[in-house]
Amino acid sequence: MFGTKDHLRAEGGDLTIDGVDVVDLADVFGTPLYVTSERRLRENARAYRKAFPEAEIYFAVKANGNLAILRILAEEGLGADVFSAGELNLVRMAGMAMDKILFNGNSKSLEELEMAVEAKVRVSADSRDELLNLSEVASEMGEVAEVAFRVNPDVSAMTHPKIATGLKTSKFGIPWQEIVEVYRTAMGLEGVKPIGLHCHIGSQILDVAPFVDAAAKMMELAGEIVDIGGEIEMMDFGGGLGIAYAPETRAPTPDELAAGILPVFLEGCKRLGISPQMVLEPGRSIVADSTLFVTGVNVVKRAHVNFVGVDGGFNLLARPMLYDAYHHAVVANKMDQEAVGKYTVVGPICESGDVLARDRDLPEVERGDVLAILDAGAYGFSMASVYNGQPRCPEVLVNGGRAELIRRGEDESAFLAGQIVPARLLR
Ligand code: LLP
Numbered sequence: 001m002f003g004t005k006d007h008l009r010a011e012g013g014d015l016t017i018d019g020v021d022v023v024d025l026a027d028v029f030g031t032p033l034y035v036t037s038e039r040r041l042r043e044n045a046r047a048y049r050k051a052f053p054e055a056e057i058y059f060a061v062k063a064n065g066n067l068a069i070l071r072i073l074a075e076e077g078l079g080a081d082v083f084s085a086g087e088l089n090l091v092r093m094a095g096m097a098m099d100k101i102l103f104n105g106n107s108k109s110l111e112e113l114e115m116a117v118e119a120k121v122r123v124s125a126d127s128r129d130e131l132l133n134l135s136e137v138a139s140e141m142g143e144v145a146e147v148a149f150r151v152n153p154d155v156s157a158m159t160h161p162k163i164a165t166g167l168k169t170s171k172f173g174i175p176w177q178e179i180v181e182v183y184r185t186a187m188g189l190e191g192v193k194p195i196g197l198h199c200h201i202g203s204q205i206l207d208v209a210p211f212v213d214a215a216a217k218m219m220e221l222a223g224e225i226v227d228i229g230g231e232i233e234m235m236d237f238g239g240g241l242g243i244a245y246a247p248e249t250r251a252p253t254p255d256e257l258a259a260g261i262l263p264v265f266l267e268g269c270k271r272l273g274i275s276p277q278m279v280l281e282p283g284r285s286i287v288a289d290s291t292l293f294v295t296g297v298n299v300v301k302r303a304h305v306n307f308v309g310v311d312g313g314f315n316l317l318a319r320p321m322l323y324d325a326y327h328h329a330v331v332a333n334k335m336d337q338e339a340v341g342k343y344t345v346v347g348p349i350c351e352s353g354d355v356l357a358r359d360r361d362l363p364e365v366e367r368g369d370v371l372a373i374l375d376a377g378a379y380g381f382s383m384a385s386v387y388n389g390q391p392r393c394p395e396v397l398v399n400g401g402r403a404e405l406i407r408r409g410e411d412e413s414a415f416l417a418g419q420i421v422p423a424r425l426l427r
Contacts, residue, residue: 002374003244003247004244005040005289005374007037007039007040007290008292008374010335010336011335012336013333013334013335013336013337014332014333014335015292015330015332015333015335015372017035017037017292017398018037018038018039018040018398018399018400018401019401020398020401020402020403022035022292022294022332022370022372023332023333023370025294025396025398025403026294026296026332026370028403029394029396029403029405030394030409031294031295031296031310031311031312031370031393032293032294032295032296032310032311032312032316032393033293033294033295033393033394033395033396034291034292034293034294034316034376034377034380034381034393034394034395034396034407035291035292035294035395035396035397035398035403036066036069036287036290036291036377036395036396036397036398036406037290037291037398037399038072038290038397038398038399039399040289040290041069041072041073041286041287041290041377042072042076044285044286044287044289044290045057045059045072045073045076045077045078045286046076047253047254047255048078048254048280048282048285048286049076049077050254050255051253051254051255051257051258052254052258052262052278052280054278055277055278055279055280056079056100056277056278056279056280057077057078057079057279057280057281057282058078058079058080058081058100058101058102058236058279058280058281059073059078059079059080059081059281059282059283059286059287060080060081060239060281060282060283060284061080061081061082061083061087061090061091061283062081062083062087062283062379062382063283063284063286063287063288063377063378063379063382064283064287064291064377064378064379064380064381064382065087065090065381065382066381066395066406066407067090067093067094067406068397068404068406069287069397069406070090070091070094070096071094071095073094073096073286074091074094074095074096074097078096078100078286079096079097079099079100079101079102080096080100080101080102081101081102081104081239081281081283082101082102082103082104082121083103083104083105084105084112085109085111085112085115088101088103088112088115088116088119088121092119098119098120098121099120099121101119101121101122102121102122102123102124102148102198102236102279102281103116103121103122103123103124104124104126104150104198104200105124105126106126106127106150106171106172106173107126108123108126108130108133110133110137113130113133113134113137113138113145114137114141116134116145117134117137117138117141117143117145118141120143122145122146122147122148122195122234123145123146123147123148124147124148124149124150124198124236125147125148125149125150125174125182125186126150126172126173126174127174128174128178128182128185131147131149131182131185131186131189131192132189134147134191134192135186135189135190135191135192136191137191138190138191138192139190139191140191141191143191144191144192144193145191145192145193146192146193146195147186147192147193147194147195148194148195148196148197148198148234148236149174149179149182149183149186149194149196149197149198150172150173150174150198150199150200151173151174151176151179151197151198151199151217151218151221152166152167152168152170152172152173152174152175152176152199153166153173153176153199153201153213153214153217153218154166154167154168154175154176155167155201155210155213155214155217156210157201157202157205157207157210157240158205158206158207158210159202159203159204159205159206159240159242160204160323160324160325162322162323164201164202164203165200165201165202165203166199166200166201166202166210166214172200173199176217176221179197179221179224179225180221180224180225180228183225183228183230184228184230187228187229187230194230194231195231195232195233195234196222196232196233196234196235196236196276196277197218197221197222197225197232197234197235197236198234198236198238198279199214199217199218199236199237199238200238200239200240200281201214201238201240202240203239203240203242203283203284204240204242204243204284205240205241205242206242206249206250206251206252207252208252208256208257208259208260208261209260211237211240211241211257211260211261212260212261212264214237214238215237215260215261215264215265215268216264216268218235218237219235219264219265219267219268219269219272220268222235222268222272222274222276223268223271223272226272226273226274232272232274232276233276233277234276234277234279235265235276235277235278235279236278236279236280236281237261237265237278237279237280237281238280238281239280239281239282239283239284239285240282241254241257241282241284241285242284242285243284243285243288243289243375243378245288245325245326245327245328245374245375246326246328247328251285254282254285265278283378283379284378284379286378287377287378288375288376288377288378289374289375289377290377291375291376291377291378291380292372292373292374292376293312293316293317293327293372293373293376293380294332294370294371294372294373295310295311295312295347295356295370295371295372295373296310296311296368296369296370296371297309297310297365297366297367297368297369297370297371298310298311298348298367299367300343300365300366300367305342305343305344305359306341306342306343306344306365307343307344307345307346308343308344308345308346308362308365308371309346309347309348310345310346310347310348310356310371311347311348312347312348312390312393313346313347313348313349313354313356314347314349314351314353314354314356315347315349315384315385315386315387315388315390315392316347316380316381316384316390316392316393317356317373317376317380317384318379318383318384318385319379319380319383320355320356320357321351321353321354321355322383326357327356327357327373327374327375327376328357328373328374328375329345329356329357329360329362329371329372329373329374330362330371330372330374331362331363331365331369331370331371332369332370332371332372333369333370334363334364334369337363337364338363339361339362339363340362340363340364341361341362341364342359342360342361342362343357343359343360343362343365344357344358344359344360345357345358345360345371345373348388348390349387349388349390350388356373357373381393381395381407386410386414386415389412389415391409391410391411391412391414391415392409392410392414393409393410394407394408394409395407
């Protein structure tokens with residue numbers, strides 16, 4: 001019923017996740033609610049480790065910053081791609097090894113660079129200016145920071161324009177034509193040790209070909225760096241592998257990605273006589289399909305379409321609103337019922353764009369029903385906000401038939417936090 005997602009089943013009319021009834025979870029923890037399968041998460045991580053046995057897998061923390069989830073991924077031997085001081089703190093708390101972290105970002109502050117140097121994590125420099133900042137910061141601290149360079153390879157990947165990052169028009173990375181010069185500069189600077197190249201061409205990419213193109217470009221550039229006497233200890237090919245959000249979509253597996261890029265990497269290394277550490281930075285393909293977003297139906301309204309008003313909207317799952325993203329939706333308490341018509345699932349937020357799922361064939365939906373939105377583990381909770389005075393919801397982890405709370409739901413204090421009313425206004 002759910003393709004390769006064998007952690008999801010229909011049992012006795014209800015949806016289950018790893019054998020735990022989703023309707024029961026909604027009763028116990030309330031809705032809205034995020035629910036993650038630990039087994040699925042571990043399987044996804046292992047699929048990467050198996051496909052790339054020699055590579056380091058750095059989980060992209062922006063996809064999911066839950067500490068319990070990061071802890072599980074650390075147990076599976078993954079490191080992390082962090083994009084801010086906040087994310088670096090998270091992975092440190094999750095017990096990830098600092099030598100398996102890459103500090104990414106296109107506009108890091110001096111404080112963030114200082115923190116990276118102090119933590120002895122490698123930095124990916126996104127511009128010449130950032131290289132200079134890092135060199136100054138590290139020299140002042142009497143340290144030498146290992147630095148890789150984010151290449152903009154100008155590779156086109158068919159994906160939503162807001163999540164394509166490898167085009168020359170994107171804000172990310174150093175244009176590939178300038179990489180060798182920047183590397184040369186780095187080789188003469190104090191406080192930095194250039195160690196390699198990094199790229200990330202975009203997200204939700206459903207074709208292996210652009211990854212192969214980018215890998216070939218990266219190996220070509222590595223060759224030019226070797227020619228000027230530079231050392232290449234690390235080659236990071238980024239994340240971006242897509243997943244099958246819609247039932248009819250087919251997404252490449254980590255094995256298929258490996259079949260595409262490993263030969264390019266290995267042949268390139270052989271040709272150049274180098275043996276760098278290969279790194280990948282998957283986010284979505286590790287965590288997305290492990291997690292459901294569970295919402296309760298407040299109202300059903302028959303207007304020009306049938307609206308299902310649920311208790312969580314783009315405040316908690318922004319992807320449909322931001323990228324017109326498709327997320328499959330099912331009625332978790334009516335899994336044995338046939339579809340009777342089209343429904344449009346909308347959240348409680350005061351914006352017309354707050355639509356989670358449009359024109360879906362569903363069984364008859366009534367107030368009190370429980371809807372599950374699939375594949376919500378990546379860029380779901382991590383992009384949630386408290387817009388419209390809606391506190392963020394709890395997260396639950398399912399493992400071996402048990403459900404454990406891994407994040408408490410917020411209350412009103414979430415949107416009061418940090419606010420100050422000057423005394424003069426209290427008179
Ligand atoms: N590495 C870097 C440098 C990145 O910028 C990203 C994602 C990744 C790795 C992980 O990419 P993934 O494997 O998850 O595709 N909010 C959007 C996606 C934004 C991606 C940002 N960068 C969405 O919900 O589709």
